[in-house]
Amino acid sequence: xxxxxxxxxxxxxxxxxxxxxxxxxxxxxxxxxxxxxxxxxxxxxxxxxxxxxxxxxxxxxxxxxxxxxxxxxxxxxxxxxxxxxxxxxxxxxxxxxxxxxxxxxxxxxxxxx
Amino acid sequence: xxxxxxxxxxxxxxxxxxxxxxxxxxxxxxxxxxxxxxxxxxxxxxxxxxxxxxxxxxxxxxxxxxxxxxxxxxxxxxxxxxxxxxxxxxxxxxxxxxxxxxxxxxxxxxxxx
Numbered sequence: 249x250x251x252x253x254x255x256x257x258x259x260x261x262x263x264x265x266x267x268x269x270x271x272x273x274x275x276x277x278x279x280x281x282x283x284x285x286x287x288x289x290x291x292x293x294x295x296x297x298x299x300x301x302x303x304x305x306x307x308x309x310x311x312x313x314x315x316x317x318x319x320x321x322x323x324x325x326x327x328x329x330x331x332x333x334x335x336x337x338x339x340x341x342x343x344x345x346x347x348x349x350x351x352x353x354x355x356x357x358x359x360x361x
Numbered sequence: 362x363x364x365x366x367x368x369x370x371x372x373x374x375x376x377x378x379x380x381x382x383x384x385x386x387x388x389x390x391x392x393x394x395x396x397x398x399x400x401x402x403x404x405x406x407x408x409x410x411x412x413x414x415x416x417x418x419x420x421x422x423x424x425x426x427x428x429x430x431x432x433x434x435x436x437x438x439x440x441x442x443x444x445x446x447x448x449x450x451x452x453x454x455x456x457x458x459x460x461x462x463x464x465x466x467x468x469x470x471x472x473x474x
Contacts, residue, residue, distance in 0.1 A: 255417060255439040271441070272415055276389040277468050279415065302385055302392065304368060306419065306439075326368040326419075328384070353466065355390050 255281055255306060259347050263287070278354040284310065286344030294336040300357040304328035308348025311341040333357060368394055368419060372460050376400070391467040397423065399457030407449040413470040417441035421461025424454040446470060 260267065263285040272279040289295065294315060305327050311320040312329065315336035321329060331337055342348040373380065376398040385392040402408065407428060416425075418440050424433040425442065428449035434442060444450055455461040 253441055254437075255441060257439070272443075272466075272468070274468065274470060277466075279466065324367075326370070328366055328368060330385075351464075353385075353390075353392065355385070355387065355468075357387060 255349060255351070259283055259349065263347070276356055280350075280352045280354075282350040282352055284308070284339070284342035284348040284350070285346070286342055287339070288341055289338040294338050295331075296334055296336050297331070297354070298333055299354045300333050301331040302328065302353045302355070303331065304351050306349045306351060308346055309343045310339060310348050310350070313338050313340045368462060368464070372396055372462065376460070389469055393463075393465045393467075395463040395465055397421070397452070397455035397461040397463070398459070399455055400452070401454055402451040407451050408444075409447055409449050410444070410467070411446055412467045413446050414444040415441065415466045415468070416444065417464050419462045419464060421459060422456045423452060423461050423463070426451045426453045 260283070263283060266287040267283040269281045269283075270278065271281055305323045305325055307325060309325075310323045312323060313320045314331070320340050323329065371382075373396070376396060379400040380396040382394045382396075383391065384394055418436045418438055420438060422438075423436045425436060426433045427444070433453050436442065
């Protein structure tokens with residue numbers, strides 16, 4: 249049993265690209281810590297994922313657009329969102345003044361098992 | 362698609378027992394928000410779980426004892442811990458001055474799949 253780790257450790261001051269650290273990876277799930285610093289999904293691109301994703305912002309601020317919705321979802325600390333498989337979405341904006349720390353859990357939803 | 366929710370909403374001021382809100386529940390995973398306010402596992406009792414559990418403290422402070430270890434694990438905000446299936450553990454202490462908010466993810470580990 250290793251020592252505990254902290255989600256807010258090892259946050260780089262500069263971040264040329266979004267950083268993803270994989271915390272857990274099994275056939276059934278993948279848990280990631282994501283750090284953004286002003287990053288967004290490139291214009292015109294959408295995430296279209298085979299599995300459900302539960303995501304929470306633990307530090308910072310972001311805006312997510314879900315295809316078909318008329319407004320971005322504004323996410324602050326503690327806000328979480330369930331993105332069902334194949335619900336296309338984009339990160340429209342993340343704060344460039346400081347890091348945005350996310351947890352993202354990818355998993356097989358029950359109704360697709 | 363429902364609106365986003367916040368992990369720090371609906372935290373009761375008084376809490377006779379630890380509170381568990383289930384955020385996700387599928388055959389493969391169970392994600393819980395747990396709120397403690399001075400609660401601990403009753404003396405002499407241990408958790409002995411069939412699945413792996415990843416746990417993180419998002420607010421507050423706690424101490425967890427893992428069977429066979431000589432010291433508690435002190436957990437503050439952001440600290441996370443992987444508790445393998447059947448690794449017996451207890452919550453020795455949580456802060457009674459304010460709520461401790463945990464996320465707990467129960468999942469089937471790859472080596473038991």
